[in-house]
Amino acid sequence: MIKSMTGFGRGESSDEIHNFNVEIRSVNHRYNDIVLKMPKHINYLEEKVKECIKNKISRGRIEVYINLEYIDDSAIEVKVDLLLAKAYKNALDDLIDKLGMLDDVKLSHILNFSDIVKTERKELDEDKTWACLNLAVEEALNNLINMRIKEGLILKSDLETQLDVMYDIIEKIEERSPLVVKDYKKKLELRIKEILNVDYIDEERLAYEVAFFADKSDINEEVIRLKSHIKQFKESLEDEEPVGRKLDFLIQEMNREINTIGSKANDLVISNCVVAIKSQLEKIREQVQNIE
Known part of the structure; x- marks a missing residue:
């Protein structure tokens, strides 16, 4: 846990x-x-x-x-430096005598010197x-x-919720991905007709351009790896050993995949999904910073 x-x-x-x-x-x-x-x-x-x-x-x-x-x-021992106390008393008596004062040296005077009485801990x-x-x-x-542990359970529940939201968004990307190529084909066909002002298009050339675009914008591998990272992340939340560093690494990998998806997919819907996933990943990253 x-x-x-x-x-x-x-x-x-x-x-x-x-x-x-x-x-x-x-x-x-x-x-x-x-x-x-x-x-x-x-x-x-x-x-x-x-x-x-x-x-x-x-x-x-x-x-x-x-x-x-x-x-x-009995653990405390008080030590009195008698020789030092006598020296202080003699010095004070001599001072009183030289100053011509009518006073006596009292114990309270000597105790003002902190180095006479010492408190020590016994061995x-x-x-x-x-x-x-x-x-x-x-x-x-x-x-x-x-x-x-109690706070960890709260974090685990929140992280699982965030991962589920992110997984739903990834499935939207997966559903949208095949339609991107179809939309591109339609737009390209219309644009060629408009530019050339013709009704007939070289289907072979069009198919080549669409195939090139499809290959360049293919995000299937990235989506599969992203789903795999989410699965690993959830499994790690059940581990008994500390997993904070492992989760942090998985977040970096997920960020890498979603950035690649964003750069490949030339589509507004997918771009919006990428932004939403990045937002979820940032929330997850903040939570992971507090996991052992």
């Missing part, structure tokens, strides 16, 4: 230390472009997160937002951290994929 490249998914996972909240958004893109925003101290897990995504999504711009809260305060078990994060990533991915 086809999937849209647009979607959103959220996942959450907790253990006795971590609480992970993961949000994943995706939009259309030619390649698999993954952008991660996560706490710096767990950047070592970035490649594992990307690998999870690549295993399930082959195309699109994927934006991943990972938020981590620690449940257990955590990498496997345990990943196990918790992986659950949240998988949940967010599954929710994202479900949304992409």
Whole structure:
């Protein structure tokens, strides 16, 4: 089944230390472009997160937002630089003495120096951290994929409708094509009679000219290939694998065939049909841009 490249998914996972909240958004893109925003101290897990995504999504711009809260305060360590604190106190005492101020150095004064107290994350078990994060990533991915599938079903239905409309127009071209040669023969015969002002025409010469025109304007092969491409397109919509690039290629091929038909068929009715098909193909192309 086809999937849209647009979607959103959220996942959450907790253990006795971590609480992970993961949000994943995706939009259309030619390649698999993954952008991660996560706490710096767990950047070592970035490649594992990307690998999870690549295993399930082959195309699109994927934006991943990972938020981590620690449940257990044992994961946080507060360090105080006592030597630096004493140095600051001695310097402040000396300054007060030299300025002749009647004041004392208080703890609040020393704490204004941000380099005295530092908060650090303790060394955590990498496997345990990943196990918790992986659950949240998988949940967010599954929710994202479900949304992409739902939107894919809507796209599939719309594409099938557009293809049916296009097929009907092609059949009109097919019905009209034999009449073009007959109309050309009648017009050519009348024109020759008008120009030469005669009632008799060399039938052999006329047949030659009509045969030449018929060969030059024959669009039977192009119509057959165009119908074949539409059939392939519809069959591809049922594939389980990502088909976005394949559908894009088929659209290019259909455009090539309809352009050839337009250049060969010297007929107003067929020309109008060609314009209508090009309009349908453009609508289809826009939809395909959002298929994985």
